[in-house]
Amino acid sequence: MSEDDDGLTPTEDPAVALARARALAVFCDFDGTFSVQDVGSTLAKQYLGPSRIELLGRWQSGELDAWTYNIALFTGFRLPKDELHDFLATIELDPGARSLLAWCAEADVPFRILSDGFDYNIDWLQEHHGVRFDYASNHLEYGGAADDEWRIAPGARNPACSCGTGTCKRGIISAVRRERPGTFCIHIGNGRVSDLCGAEEADLAFAKETLADALRERKCPYEPFETLDDVVAKLTSLVAEARQLRES
Numbered sequence: 001m002s003e004d005d006d007g008l009t010p011t012e013d014p015a016v017a018l019a020r021a022r023a024l025a026v027f028c029d030f031d032g033t034f035s036v037q038d039v040g041s042t043l044a045k046q047y048l049g050p051s052r053i054e055l056l057g058r059w060q061s062g063e064l065d066a067w068t069y070n071i072a073l074f075t076g077f078r079l080p081k082d083e084l085h086d087f088l089a090t091i092e093l094d095p096g097a098r099s100l101l102a103w104c105a106e107a108d109v110p111f112r113i114l115s116d117g118f119d120y121n122i123d124w125l126q127e128h129h130g131v132r133f134d135y136a137s138n139h140l141e142y143g144g145a146a147d148d149e150w151r152i153a154p155g156a157r158n159p160a161c162s163c164g165t166g167t168c169k170r171g172i173i174s175a176v177r178r179e180r181p182g183t184f185c186i187h188i189g190n191g192r193v194s195d196l197c198g199a200e201e202a203d204l205a206f207a208k209e210t211l212a213d214a215l216r217e218r219k220c221p222y223e224p225f226e227t228l229d230d231v232v233a234k235l236t237s238l239v240a241e242a243r244q245l246r247e248s
């Protein structure tokens with residue numbers, strides 16, 4: 001890992017905060033974090049060439065937010081299921097994805113994918129890769145004017161948050177915190193747009209790529225990672241350290 005990837009030093013050692021916490025919960029982005037490729041953006045690049053470029057400009061200028069960009073992009077979008085499935089079969093999981101699921105199951109830590117992608121694709125990929133996890137995401141179903149047409153709906157819009165996404169991760173993490181006070185929340189992600197609010201809301205963020213850039217710009221501390229294996233290694237040492245602190 002280069003020096004540029006070093007997260008900032010947190011004001012409080014996460015192990016100390018974890019030692020004080022009553023529980024631990026792990027949240028993880030899907031596209032580009034739990035999976036290697038980003039389903040939505042790869043799909044858009046592959047199938048929506050010119051209209052995507054135009055809409056991207058309108059999003060970057062602030063005219064569209066992340067969700068209205070999705071709406072503009074995918075309204076009337078037609079892709080036969082077979083073709084979608086062939087495309088989804090090219091999406092790989094992070095090499096540490098299974099280890100992370102196993103670690104959470106073993107440690108009895110609730111794990112939840114928070115995705116600004118679509119449930120249809122996540123369900124298909126779970127089946128395809130033989131993994132199971134709890135998740136929150138946007139909704140996709142087939143059957144508009146034509147039976148190969150997409151119909152999409154947001155999962156958890158949050159007007160109180162500036163992310164503008166269909167599934168606001170801050171809102172979901174803060175709701176868990178309200179329900180179960182004293183929970184130490186971890187968020188793992190890679191994207192400035194869809195992960196920043198979740199990373200800010202979490203007690204500890206694991207970040208790479210544009211999420212790491214955004215957190216560095218804001219001087220928010222984070223743990224850098226490359227694959228989820230790095231995250232599992234760090235979680236293991238963090239939990240061991242917190243246990244030692246509690247026992248001392």
Ligand SMILES: [Mg+2]
Pocket residue numbers: 029030031032033038189190191194
């Ligand atoms: Mg992502």
Ligand SMILES: [Zn+2]
Pocket residue numbers: 158161162163164165167168169170171197198
């Ligand atoms: Zn948000």
